[in-house]
Amino acid sequence: MTEQVFSFLEKDADHAVARLSELLSIASVSTDPAFEKEVVRGADWVAAQLTELGLDTAVHATAGHPAVVARSHDEQVANPSAPRVLFYGHYDVQPPDPLELWDTPPFEPTVRDGKLFARGSSDDKGQVMCFIEALRAWRQGSADGKLPCPVTVLIEGEEECGSVNLPPFVEANRELLSADVAVVSDTAMWPGREGYVPAITYALRGLLYFDIQLHGPSRDLHSGVYGGTLPNPATILTRVVGKLFDEDHRVVIPGYYDDVLELSDEERETWSALGFDERDYLDEIGVAEPYGESGFTTLERRWCRPACDVNGIYGGYMGEGAKTVIPTFAGAKVSFRLAANQDPIKIAASFEQWLRDQPTHGLEWKITNHGMARPVAVSTDSPFIAAARRGIEIASGRQPVLIREGATIPIVADFKTLLGIDTLLIGFGQHDDALHSPNEKFELKNFALGCRTHASLLAAIADL
Amino acid sequence: MTEQVFSFLEKDADHAVARLSELLSIASVSTDPAFEKEVVRGADWVAAQLTELGLDTAVHATAGHPAVVARSHDEQVANPSAPRVLFYGHYDVQPPDPLELWDTPPFEPTVRDGKLFARGSSDDKGQVMCFIEALRAWRQGSADGKLPCPVTVLIEGEEECGSVNLPPFVEANRELLSADVAVVSDTAMWPGREGYVPAITYALRGLLYFDIQLHGPSRDLHSGVYGGTLPNPATILTRVVGKLFDEDHRVVIPGYYDDVLELSDEERETWSALGFDERDYLDEIGVAEPYGESGFTTLERRWCRPACDVNGIYGGYMGEGAKTVIPTFAGAKVSFRLAANQDPIKIAASFEQWLRDQPTHGLEWKITNHGMARPVAVSTDSPFIAAARRGIEIASGRQPVLIREGATIPIVADFKTLLGIDTLLIGFGQHDDALHSPNEKFELKNFALGCRTHASLLAAIADL
Numbered sequence: 043m044t045e046q047v048f049s050f051l052e053k054d055a056d057h058a059v060a061r062l063s064e065l066l067s068i069a070s071v072s073t074d075p076a077f078e079k080e081v082v083r084g085a086d087w088v089a090a091q092l093t094e095l096g097l098d099t100a101v102h103a104t105a106g107h108p109a110v111v112a113r114s115h116d117e118q119v120a121n122p123s124a125p126r127v128l129f130y131g132h133y134d135v136q137p138p139d140p141l142e143l144w145d146t147p148p149f150e151p152t153v154r155d156g157k158l159f160a161r162g163s164s165d166d167k168g169q170v171m172c173f174i175e176a177l178r179a180w181r182q183g184s185a186d187g188k189l190p191c192p193v194t195v196l197i198e199g200e201e202e203c204g205s206v207n208l209p210p211f212v213e214a215n216r217e218l219l220s221a222d223v224a225v226v227s228d229t230a231m232w233p234g235r236e237g238y239v240p241a242i243t244y245a246l247r248g249l250l251y252f253d254i255q256l257h258g259p260s261r262d263l264h265s266g267v268y269g270g271t272l273p274n275p276a277t278i279l280t281r282v283v284g285k286l287f288d289e290d291h292r293v294v295i296p297g298y299y300d301d302v303l304e305l306s307d308e309e310r311e312t313w314s315a316l317g318f319d320e321r322d323y324l325d326e327i328g329v330a331e332p333y334g335e336s337g338f339t340t341l342e343r344r345w346c347r348p349a350c351d352v353n354g355i356y357g358g359y360m361g362e363g364a365k366t367v368i369p370t371f372a373g374a375k376v377s378f379r380l381a382a383n384q385d386p387i388k389i390a391a392s393f394e395q396w397l398r399d400q401p402t403h404g405l406e407w408k409i410t411n412h413g414m415a416r417p418v419a420v421s422t423d424s425p426f427i428a429a430a431r432r433g434i435e436i437a438s439g440r441q442p443v444l445i446r447e448g449a450t451i452p453i454v455a456d457f458k459t460l461l462g463i464d465t466l467l468i469g470f471g472q473h474d475d476a477l478h479s480p481n482e483k484f485e486l487k488n489f490a491l492g493c494r495t496h497a498s499l500l501a502a503i504a505d506l
Numbered sequence: 507m508t509e510q511v512f513s514f515l516e517k518d519a520d521h522a523v524a525r526l527s528e529l530l531s532i533a534s535v536s537t538d539p540a541f542e543k544e545v546v547r548g549a550d551w552v553a554a555q556l557t558e559l560g561l562d563t564a565v566h567a568t569a570g571h572p573a574v575v576a577r578s579h580d581e582q583v584a585n586p587s588a589p590r591v592l593f594y595g596h597y598d599v600q601p602p603d604p605l606e607l608w609d610t611p612p613f614e615p616t617v618r619d620g621k622l623f624a625r626g627s628s629d630d631k632g633q634v635m636c637f638i639e640a641l642r643a644w645r646q647g648s649a650d651g652k653l654p655c656p657v658t659v660l661i662e663g664e665e666e667c668g669s670v671n672l673p674p675f676v677e678a679n680r681e682l683l684s685a686d687v688a689v690v691s692d693t694a695m696w697p698g699r700e701g702y703v704p705a706i707t708y709a710l711r712g713l714l715y716f717d718i719q720l721h722g723p724s725r726d727l728h729s730g731v732y733g734g735t736l737p738n739p740a741t742i743l744t745r746v747v748g749k750l751f752d753e754d755h756r757v758v759i760p761g762y763y764d765d766v767l768e769l770s771d772e773e774r775e776t777w778s779a780l781g782f783d784e785r786d787y788l789d790e791i792g793v794a795e796p797y798g799e800s801g802f803t804t805l806e807r808r809w810c811r812p813a814c815d816v817n818g819i820y821g822g823y824m825g826e827g828a829k830t831v832i833p834t835f836a837g838a839k840v841s842f843r844l845a846a847n848q849d850p851i852k853i854a855a856s857f858e859q860w861l862r863d864q865p866t867h868g869l870e871w872k873i874t875n876h877g878m879a880r881p882v883a884v885s886t887d888s889p890f891i892a893a894a895r896r897g898i899e900i901a902s903g904r905q906p907v908l909i910r911e912g913a914t915i916p917i918v919a920d921f922k923t924l925l926g927i928d929t930l931l932i933g934f935g936q937h938d939d940a941l942h943s944p945n946e947k948f949e950l951k952n953f954a955l956g957c958r959t960h961a962s963l964l965a966a967i968a969d970l
Contacts, residue, residue, distance in 0.1 A: 260792025266913025270813030284748020328724025330868030349734030358818030364876035404794030412828035449730025
C-alpha cells in the first residue's frame with residue numbers, strides 16, 4: 043500500500059510545490075502587529091487544506107494568534123485502534139528583514155537549482171506541508187483512501203514569538219489533543235561525511251533563564267570621591283558571576299550535576315561514528331578553541347551535558363570613552379541548558395540559594411526567573427523510535443542516525459507534562475537553509491523526502 | 507599692613523558681591539556651543555578685572571575656549587624676590603538644567619539668607635573672585651598699593667568640559683606661567699563636628715581608566731545550540747574581572763601596592779581627630795556597610811589607599827526579559843584611583859600584562875587606555891603649607907585642618923610635571939553648595955573668608 047502512496051506523491055510533486063508556494067506567499071509574520079491579517083490568512087489556509095482532506099478542523103482563538111487543530115474520524119482510518127499521532131508545526135514565520143539582502147522577494151516563492159526560496163520555506167511551512175501532503179497521499183492515493191492510523195494535527199501561529207499562549211491552550215484542550223505520540227518536524231538532518239542523513243532527534247536540553255541584579259547606593263557615585271570605601275555593585279556582581287565555574291569549567295552550584303543522566307557507552311560509540319568535525323564546527327562560528335566542562339568531547343558537551351552561559355551583562359557606564367561612576371546597580375542574564383533528567387525547579391532553587399550565600403557586603407539581590415523548560419529524552423528503545431527508524435528506512439533507503447539537540451523546544455516538554463506523551467523529532471532541514479536569515483530555502487529533494495517519510499512513518503506506527 | 511587690607515575688604519564687601527554678581531550673570535556654559543558668545547564674554551570680563559588691577563593681561567586663544575593669563579610687574583610688588591604664586595581657576599560653568607528646579611534663574615544672581623544663588627557661585631566663579639578681590643585689596647587698600655609677592659593668574663574656560671586644551675597650553679607657555687607655587691581654590695572646607703573648618707588639601711589620588719573587551723565568535727550564537735562548547739566572552743570576562751581582587755579586597759595585579767606611600771602615624775592621628783562620621787557618610791549615599799581593603803578605616807581607604815572600580819559592564823543581551831545568546835564580545839570599564847607615589851604608567855603596564863596572563867581560551871582582548879593622571883601629594887612639612895596655615899590662621903582666627911581628597915584634579919599633576927611646582931588646594935565651598943545642581947549657592951561669609959584668606963596667604967608667602 044505504501045508503494046501506491048509513494049507513487050501518488052511522485053506524480054503529484056509539482057502540485058505539492060504549488061500548494062506550498064501558495065502558503066509561502068502569505069506573510070504570516072507573528073511578531074509584528076502590522077502582519078496580523080496575513081497571520082489570520084495563514085491559519086485559515088492551513089485549516090482549509092485539512093478540511094479538504096476530510097478532517098474535523100477548527101481555527102481556535104487564543105490570547106494571541108489562532109491555533110489550527112484537525113482530527114481524523116475512525117471511518118477515515120484503516121486501523122482505528124492503532125496509536126494516535128499528534129503532529130505539531132507552526133504556520134507563522136520570522137520577519138523577512140533585511141529585505142535588501144534577498145535575491146528574490148521573501149513572500150514570492152521562487153525555485154532555483156532545485157531549491158525553493160521564501161521566508162518560512164524550511165522553518166516551518168515546508169516541513170508542515172510534508173506532513174499534510176503525506177495525509178493527502180493516503181487519502182487520495184491509496185486503494186482505500188484511508189489513513190493508516192488516527193491523526194491529530196496542531197499548527198500554531200506563535201512559535202516565532204515565544205509560543206506564550208500554547209501551553210495554556212494545550213492544557214485547556216487535553217482531550218481534543220490526546221494522542222499516543224507526538225511528531226514534530228522543525229529540525230534538520232545530520233550533516234554526515236557524505237552529505238545530509240535523515241536523523242531522529244531523541245533528546246533536547248531544557249532551559250532555565252535568570253536576570254540577576256545587585257543593588258547598592260541610592261544614586262550613582264563619583265568613583266574618585268567614594269572609590270574604595272563601599273561595595274561597588276558592578277565589582278561584586280562580576281566577582282559572584284565569575285565564581286560560578288571551577289577550574290574545570292564545572293558549575294559550582296551544589297547538586298548541579300546530581301541528576302544528570304550519564305552518557306551510555308552505546309551513545310558514545312554511536313556519536314563518535316557520526317563524523318562530527320570539530321574544526322569545521324568552530325571555523326564556521328569564528329572560534330579559535332573549543333572550551334567547556336573537561337572530560338567530554340565537544341559534541342557530548344553540546345548534546346548531553348548541562349551548560350551555563352552569561353547571556354548578557356549590564357550596569358554603570360556602557361558608552362564610549364570614560365565616566366568615573368560607581369553604579370547603583372549592575373545585572374547579568376544567566377541561563378542554564380539542562381541535560382536530560384535535571385529538574386529546572388530544583389536547579390532554580392539551588393542557584394538562587396547559591397547566589398544568596400555569596401558575600402555581597404550589604405548589596406541586595408533582585409532575582410527574576412524568566413522561565414524554564416524541562417529537558418526531554420525519549421528512550422532509544424521506545425517502539426515509536428523503532429517505528430520511526432523503519433519509516434525512514436522505507437522512505438529513504440537509508441538508516442537514520444539518532445542524535446540529540448543542545449537547544450530547547452519547550453512544547454516537547456509540555457506534551458510530556460500535559461499530555462503524557464513522547465515526541466519524535468524528525469526534520470528535513472539542512473544547516474545551510476538560512477533559517478531566520480535572508481534567502482531562506484528548502485531543498486525540493488528534502489521536501490519530497492519529508493512527504494515520503496511521513497507517509498511511511500504513519501504506516502510504521504499503524505503496525506505497532 | 508594686612509590689617510589695612512582686611513579693613514578695605516570689609517568696607518568694599520558690597521561692591522565685591524556686586525562684581526561677583528556681574529560675572530555670575532554671564533552664562534559661560536562651556537560644554538554647549540549655544541553659549542559660545544557668553545563664554546568669550548566671561549573670559550573678557552575676567553581679563554578686564556585683571557587689567558584694571560594693572561597686571562599684564564592677555565586672553566589667549568586655544569583649540570577650544572580662551573584662557574586668561576595675567577602677570578604682575580616687579581614695580582607692583584613689595585618683595586619682587588619673594589616666591590611667585592600661580593593662581594588657577596576657571597570662569598566656565600556647568601549647564602543650568604533642569605531649569606524648572608531653580609528657585610531664582612541661574613544667571614540672575616540673588617542673595618537670600620546670606621547666600622548668593624547662581625550657577626557658578628561656588629564652582630568656581632565665587633572662588634576665583636576671592637583671589638581677584640584679594641589682589642584688588644592689596645592694590646587699592648594697602649599703604650603702598652603693592653602686592654606682597656609676585657603673582658600670575660591663569661583662568662581657563664574648559665574645566666567643566668574636561669580641560670582637554672589646558673595641558674598643551676601650559677606646556678607651550680612654561681615661561682609665561684613659571685612660578686614657585688600654585689594655588690587652586692576649587693575645593694570645599696571640612697565639615698567638622700562644629701561646622702565648616704578651613705582646610706588645606708595636600709594630596710589627591712591619580713586616575714587610570716581602561717575599557718577592556720573580550721572578543722570571540724564572529725556572530726552572536728544561539729546559546730542552546732552552542733552552549734557548553736566554546737568560550738563565552740561574557741562568561742570569561744566576568745571570570746577575569748572577578749579575579750581582580752583577593753578575599754581582603756586587595757587588587758591582585760603584581761606590584762600594585764609596591765610604591766604606595768604608607769600613611770604616617772601623625773596623619774593617622776590627625777585624621778582620627780577630624781570627627782569623620784562613617785554612619786552619616788554611608789547613610790547619605792544609601793549604603794548599608796562600608797567595604798574595601800582590610801586594615802584601613804573608611805577615611806583612610808578614601809584618601810590614601812588606591813582603589814579599583816568596575817565603572818561599567820556591557821555585552822550580549824541587555825534589555826528586558828530573556829534572549830538566549832552567546833555574544834561576540836563583552837566589555838568592562840575598569841578604573842584605578844592611584845594613591846600618592848603610584849606610577850600610572852607602571853600600573854597600566856602591569857594591569858595589561860595581568861589581563862593577558864589570564865586564560866581566555868582563544869578569546870582576544872581589545873584594551874583601550876582612556877587616560878591617566880598622576881596622584882599628587884605635597885609634603886606637609888613644605889614651607890608653602892606652613893605659609894598657608896599661617897595665612898588661614900590670620901584670616902579666620904582658626905587652625906586649618908590638613909586633609910586629602912580621593913578624587914583627581916588632573917591640572918595639579920600637570921603643574922608638577924610641566925612647571926615643576928606644588929599646588930596649595932585651599933577652597934571655600936561647602937558640601938551643601940549644590941555644585942552642578944539646581945540652586946547652586948556660595949555663602950557670603952565664605953566669600954568674605956576667601957578674600958581675607960587669599961590676602962593673608964600672599965603676605966605669608968612673601969615672608970618665606
